[in-house]
Amino acid sequence: MTDQRDVRIRDRSIAKYQKHAAGYDQTCGPTWPIRMRAIDALCLQAGDHVLDVGCGTGLSLPLLVQAVGPSGKVSGFDQSPDMLAQAQARCAQAAWPNVQLALSSAQDFALPGRVDALLFHYAHDILRSPSAIDRLLSLAKPGARVAIAGIKYFPGLLSLLNPWVYLKNQGYNGAPGELRAPWDRIAPRLTDWRLTPTQWGMGYLASGRLPSVAGQASTAATPR
Numbered sequence: 001m002t003d004q005r006d007v008r009i010r011d012r013s014i015a016k017y018q019k020h021a022a023g024y025d026q027t028c029g030p031t032w033p034i035r036m037r038a039i040d041a042l043c044l045q046a047g048d049h050v051l052d053v054g055c056g057t058g059l060s061l062p063l064l065v066q067a068v069g070p071s072g073k074v075s076g077f078d079q080s081p082d083m084l085a086q087a088q089a090r091c092a093q094a095a096w097p098n099v100q101l102a103l104s105s106a107q108d109f110a111l112p113g114r115v116d117a118l119l120f121h122y123a124h125d126i127l128r129s130p131s132a133i134d135r136l137l138s139l140a141k142p143g144a145r146v147a148i149a150g151i152k153y154f155p156g157l158l159s160l161l162n163p164w165v166y167l168k169n170q171g172y173n174g175a176p177g178e179l180r181a182p183w184d185r186i187a188p189r190l191t192d193w194r195l196t197p198t199q200w201g202m203g204y205l206a207s208g209r210l211p212s213v214a215g216q217a218s219t220a221a222t223p224r
């Protein structure tokens with residue numbers, strides 16, 4: 001369910017992506033290897049159903065379609081009409097029969113079945129929203145795999161550059177900031193948690209699984 005804070009953040013985010021959508025794909029070259037590593041971390045198998053969380057313009061879709069094969073399924077959603085329109089155009093051009101996209105906020109997204117894996121690729125606002133996390137994890141099977149990639153603050157001496165990291169994040173997010181441990185609301189809900197810094201510490205790649213049995217999530221998850 002969307003609360004008032006989520007609504008304010010959503011409105012700001014949609015306005016920002018209205019400006020960014022047309023040129024978005026051209027900005028993603030440098031993070032392409034991270035996208036591939038995040039998708040690899042999902043260990044997708046033929047026949048899996050994977051959810052692309054905040055799918056944007058659909059840059060991950062070809063990789064996900066290939067990984068789940070013709071017997072699998074790819075679902076994706078985004079709340080920005082401008083970003084989703086590009087994902088829909090990509091999908092129509094490729095004529096993938098097993099991809100379904102929806103214009104929706106993470107807080108309100110619904111699916112008829114449950115997914116085997118969730119990809120959060122540069123989905124900072126979604127990771128900072130407790131109601132979005134609740135919603136999305138409720139759509140996954142027990143034991144489902146989760147991979148997350150995103151931006152964070154530099155540690156150590158490089159932290160002098162963090163005002164620049166903040167500004168970079170502010171350009172795109174409805175709720176900029178909270179970049180010390182952007183994963184800290186989802187990590188405690190997952191088991192087998194792994195986190196690797198990327199981009200000299202300005203990024204991170206993380207993975208985990210939903211508990212196979214309810215109530216089994218790690219309570220020790222304060223990873224850095």
Ligand SMILES: C[S@@+](CC[C@H](N)C(=O)[O-])C[C@H]1O[C@@H](n2cnc3c(N)ncnc32)[C@H](O)[C@@H]1O
Pocket residue numbers: 010013014017028053054055056057058059060077078079080083104105106107120121122123124125126132172
């Ligand atoms: C940085 S882009 C990443 C897009 C895509 N995942 C990628 O890797 O290229 C973040 C996307 O998340 C979407 N988004 C942000 N908050 C959202 C929310 N609460 N619900 C749905 N989409 C959201 C934005 O509209 C935007 O398209």
